[in-house]
Amino acid sequence: MSKKERIEFIDAQSQPKEKRKGVLSILDGSLLSKDKVSNQIPYTLFLAFLALIYIGNKYRYEKLIREGQKVQVEVKNLRAESITTAAQLMHISKQSQVARMVEEKGLGLEASVVPPKKIKAKL
Secondary structure, three states: OOHHHHHHHHHHHHHHHHHHHHHHHHOOOOOOOOOHOOOOOHHHHHHHHHHHHHHHHHHHHHHHHHHHHHHHHHHHHHHHHHHHHHHHHHOOHHHHHHHHHHHHOOOOOOOOOOOOOOOOOOO
């Protein structure tokens, strides 16, 4: 009778080890040694590779967005500078301003009092 008890005892011990599931099978590594899981390793590696590509793509996109915003701010500043420069040029180009600047610099130029005449060419 002791042989039967011993055999039953061995069978009782071996069944829980094979049927272990959950956290213990993950911690002791027996889950990774099964054929079902080992067949999925290439697929898992592929998914990890795709995840890395998506993360890198996201960082690249955010960097492009930040650079685009910097360029937009620079364009606004350059546009404002262009408008200011054009306004100053228009102010300086007025006849009264030109006459005043010539007088200040002492160039000795005078404004013409005779109106311009049209020249007609005979063919």
